[in-house]
Each structure stands twice: as structure tokens, then as C-alpha cells.
Amino acid sequence: METKQFKAESKRLLDMMINSIYTHKEIFLRELISNASDAIDKLYYKSLTDTSVGMNKDDFAIQLKADKENRTFTISDNGIGMTEEELENNLGTIANSGSFNFKKDNELGDDVDIIGQFGVGFYSTFMVAKEVTVYTKPYGSEKAWKWQSNGVDGYTVEECGKDGFGTEIVLKMKDNTDDENYDKYLDQYQIQSLVKKYSDYIRFPIKMDVEHTHYPDDENAEPEKHIVNETLNSMTPIWKKNKNELKDEDYNNFYTEKFMDYMPPLAHIHSKNEGIATFDALLYIPSKAPFDYYSKDYEKGLQLYSSGVLIMEKCADLLPDYFSFVKGLVDSEDLSLNISRELLQHDRQLKIIAKNVEKSIKNELAKMLKNDREKYLKFYETFGLQFKFGIYQSYGASKDTLQDLLMWPSSFDGKNVTLEEYVSRMKEDQEEIYYACGESIARIEMLPQLERVKDKGFEVLYFTQDVDEFAIKVMMEYKGKKFKSISDGDLDLETEEEKEETKKTAEENQDMFKFMTDALEGKVKDVRLSSKLKSHPVCLSAEGSITIEMEKVLNSMPQNEGKEVKAEKCLELNSSHPVFAKLKDLYASDRDKLKDYTKLLYSQARLIEGLSVEDPVEFANLICGLMV
Secondary structure (H helix, E strand, C coil): CCCEEEEEEEEEHHHHHHHHHHHHHHHCCCCCCHHHHHHHHHHHHHHCCCCCHHHHHHHHHHEEECCCCEEEEEEEECCCCCCCCHHHHHCCCCCCCHHHHHHCCCCCCCCCCCCCCCHHHHHHHHHHHEEEEEEEEECCCCCCCEECCCCCEEEEEEECCCCCCCCEEEEEEEECCCCCCCCHHHHHHHHHHHHHHHHCCCCCEEEEEEEEEECCCCCCCCCCEEEEHHHHHHHHHHHHCCCHHHHHHHHHHHHHHHHCCCCCCCCEEEEECCCCCCCCEEECCCCCCCCCCCCCCCCEECCCCCCCEEEEEEHHHHCCCCHHEEEEEEEEEECEEECCCCCCCCCHHHHHHHHHHHHHHHHHHHHHHCHHHHHHHHHHHHHHHHHHHHHHHCCCCCHHHHHHHHHHCCCCCCECCCCCHCCCCHCCCCCCEEEEECCCCCCCCHHHHHHHHHHHCEEEEEEEHHHHHHHHHHHHHEEEEEEECCCCCCCCCCCCCHHHHHHHHHHHCHHHHHHHHHCCCCCEEEEEECCCCCCEEEEEEEEEECCHHHHHHHCCCCCCCCEEEECCCEECCCCCCCCHCCCCHHHHCCHHHHHHHHHHHHHHHHHCCCCCCCCCHHHHHHHHHHHH
16 A cells, blocks of 8 residues: 655644644644534534435534553544545645635635634644544445554555444554653543533534443442443533523533632623624623732633634733733634634734723623622722722723722721712812822821811822822823822912911021921921921921832832932921921020921921831930930
8 A cells, every 4th residue: 555645845734733833732632623523514514405414413423432451542423524535635735624615615604613724633633643543434425435644754545444424533642751641641531621621612512431430338349330421511602602591600600610719700791792803702700819819920811712612721812911800711703813723813803802801891890889889899809909000000091991990998988989989079179189198097097187188178088009109190180180199298278368377487487497408418308387287296298200108119119129219308397386386496596406306307207107217326316315
């Protein structure tokens, strides 16, 4: 029997198939099952127009068999089969797709789904097999054919005997090596797992003889083993069903089983999209964060299916980082897949799907916020931080998507409020959204500046997370209202009368303020009167783009070690506090003591802001001197 050679270009491609194109060897099973499904599809399509076929959908099946003793794996189908010519064209010339030609020759539209389009999947078998034998008998023919190859050395084709039409492929598995265990592809549980992972939603049953062990009640009796020809795949995916067929329990059971989460999700999104991009999506919002969610090891992404066949376990391009907590899947027939059906080419369709997915998630969260606030608060406590990072890391580009989902505790009632809620109850003449930063709500409520702002009747948002202020800095404003820190130098809370009084007092004491500024030796830009203090004697304010809170955050980051960031600070004094009168007396009578008091007030103001004392020894000595 003559051994036929692959064409030169096919030889090169076969070598690539075995060594380069596929990342995971286990993909061979997905490809063989997809090809078998295609073969059945072709005969099933014929049965719809040719009554002589005499078969309906329930008559078709794909059968798997693993023979550990002889180290062979067999897959068979009762599909259309191949003629000798088709064997030559489809298996002798790599990348010649019978499925593609079938669709073209029969003028089938996109609504008729044939999985295989490239004609290369069959050759993935040579990643795991040292010899591949194909027995095939085309429907309506008396002749059957045998194709055999051990890879790049070529192939043979000869007539053979075969019961029934369809195709049977036998893989003689490679010998195990130190690096690779090929026996695992003959293991019953491994095969079941791979079918479940990649081909669970192939529309025809995938069957295999599965061994079960029964243990009798009598402990002296021997366990009984029996074989059952089981269907391994679900066939109809949940996302292909109509929503009115499904209950929350169905969605939740699918989630906990598919995504290995013992807790039911907070919400699910089941959508069918048609138009520029046609796809089904089933998305879940988890009720808790994975243990590695806020670590660099966490991988975001949705499962990506093409016509029910798993293409990618985690397609990161389908989710923006700020929605990385979402789990679920997308199934589309419109994707531009690469030759291995293993990776995705980044095309327009994928971007359209991703945009639709993003919109669906945002709408679901907005609906939850509006209709079930307690559930949203639970969600936000777990994942809300990601929204703030999303705004900051996108330099505000994601602002429109995320701004109405943000929440912060507020001085209004101590509970979380949205920006929309804050703005809706702003005073008529209020132009800015006020906020305060601190390690905790308790620390913020001790800030001297807060007292005056609240006394004026303004609501204040409490920022307790490092990213808060960075996020609103890139947002800049919300519905025309700018954000304003209560620690800003120009808070502008005074009436015109108060401003005149402050200006007059400042002019009268300008020499003292200069002396105190000099005493601090460049630690502050200046010392001045405050418009934001009520009962406290002193506070720090900041000017410029770097605030005091941002200074703390930036200097705590490991990458900024050795590059200290400093806010441009001002020491502000309360002219109505008794300490101010004491300072004026000392300026007139004892400037050395005024210098010490200035340093004490500066250290006090730093402590109030959550900053460390720059010189603890000097601070302790000044306190002791004051006590003596």
C-alpha cells in the first residue's frame, strides 16, 4: 500500500500544529468532538429535506471509548461520513475545511451553525497520539475507507469494512515522558472533566461507558462493578433557554456549580443581543470577593464560547478592570477566531460585545441601588473600592459610567450617600461638594475644620480610603459642582462682614505672622488667620494640587521611598480663640517663647491631621518647658 505524502506546505503546517498552534494538549478532545458534531449536523440537515434518511435529532450521538490496556482512545459518530475523495481533501490537505465548504455549497446562512471552519482541528490529535486511524463510511454508500498516519511521514488510504455510516477515529497514544503523562487522556474522570469543560453544550449527546461501583450493605460482600453508557454533556446551555423557563434557583445552581462558589450570587444578568453583534450573555455579581481579588494574582475575565464550545476560560477583554468582579460567560457565533480556535483575534465584534456587557452590568447595579439599597450596600462594601480605582486609573475617562454608582459616608446622617443624593439636598447658594479625609469617620469628626463647615449647614462627605481623593481629583466635578476639601486654604465660608473683620485683624498682625512663619523655617508657606475654625485654636491647610491627605498616601507607597512628597502647607490660627490673644502678648513681650509656642502649635496641627511630629525630642522638650 502506497504511503502518500502531505503537501510541502501541509507538512510545515502539521509541524506547527503539533508544536506551536495549540497551547494545551487537552484541546484535541474539543476539536474531535466539534468535528463529530459537524458531521452529525450535516446529516441532520440532510434529514430535514430528505425523508429517506429516516432519522431525527434523538437518533444521533457521539461515542467515546478509552482502552487503557491497549492505550487507545476512540471517538465515533453516526454523521455524514467521508468519501475517499473527501478523505484526501480534508485529511490529506491541512486547513481544507469540509465544514466551511458544506456551508458554502449549500448556501447556508449564518443562522445554520457549523462549528468547524478551518480544517485544522483534526491534526491536534498528533499532539497526544503517535498514530491516528480514521474509519469512515459516507451516508448512502456501500464503501468504507481507512485513513492512517503517524504524522509528518505521510498517510495511507485504503478501502475497509465498517458497520453503519459515520466516522470512527482511533488514537494510539504517545508513550509517557518525564514531562508529559499521556495516560491521563485515557482516564475516565479526566475525559468526563474535559467534556464538561469544553464541550458541555454540544447539541448532540456525547456518550461513554462509565464504570460505577456499588457497595452492598453487607460489609463482607464484594463491591459490585457495572458499566453504564452515560451522556456526559448537558447539551442545552442554560443561557440558550428562555428566561420564563428559568427560576432564580436555576441560575444560582448553575453559578455555584460552574464558578466554584458556595455562596449564591447577589444578582444575575441574562441577556440575548441581536444586531451589530449577536451574542448571549449570562453574568453574575458575586456576594463575596474571591480570596485573591485585591492581589496581583487575580485573573479577571468571562468564559467565552463560540456556538456552545468553550474558546477561552477567561477572556479579560470582555470586562473593564472596574467590573473585574463579575463572573459569567458570553456565547457568540460572530467571533473572528484564529486558526486554533484557542485564542481570539482582537476585532471590532469583541469590542462591541464588551461595550454591551459593560452597559448591562452598569444598568443592573443602578437598578439594584434604586430598588434594593440594602443589597447594593452589601455589594458596595465588597467591591465599591474598584470603582474608585477605575476612575483614577482611567484618568476620569470612566467617570460617566461609574460616578452614579459611587457612595461615601456623610455628615448628613452618617450613612452612605450617592453624589446625586448629596447634590439634591445642597443649599441653594452652595457651589461646591465638600469632603474631608481621614483614617476613619471618628478621626474625621475630630478635625477642627469640620465644626465650622457643619455649623454653616453644609453636608460633608467622609473620605476614609486612600484612593478617594485621587479619584475625585480626576473627576473634577459632578453635575457642574466642583469638589472641595475642608482642608483647602481658600474654603471661603465667611460672610462679607466676617471677611472685612478678618482682613483688618490680619493686617494688624501681619508682622507677627511673618515672625511665626520664619520661626518654622520653611515648614509652612505662611502663618495666617483662619476662616474655617470655630472652637479650635489651630489647623493646617494646603494649597496647590497636592493635599495633606495625598501627601500621606504618596509617602506611604513603597515605590516612593526616598522621594518624599510634600504638600504646600499653611498654619491657620483662630483669632477668636484665647490662644491667639496669648500669641499677641508674647509677640509684644517674649518673642523667644512665641517661637516655642509656634513650634508647639505647628506640631499640634500636624497631629490633628494625622501627620507625625517631625522632631519628637524637640516637641517633648517644649512640652516639658511649658509645664515647668
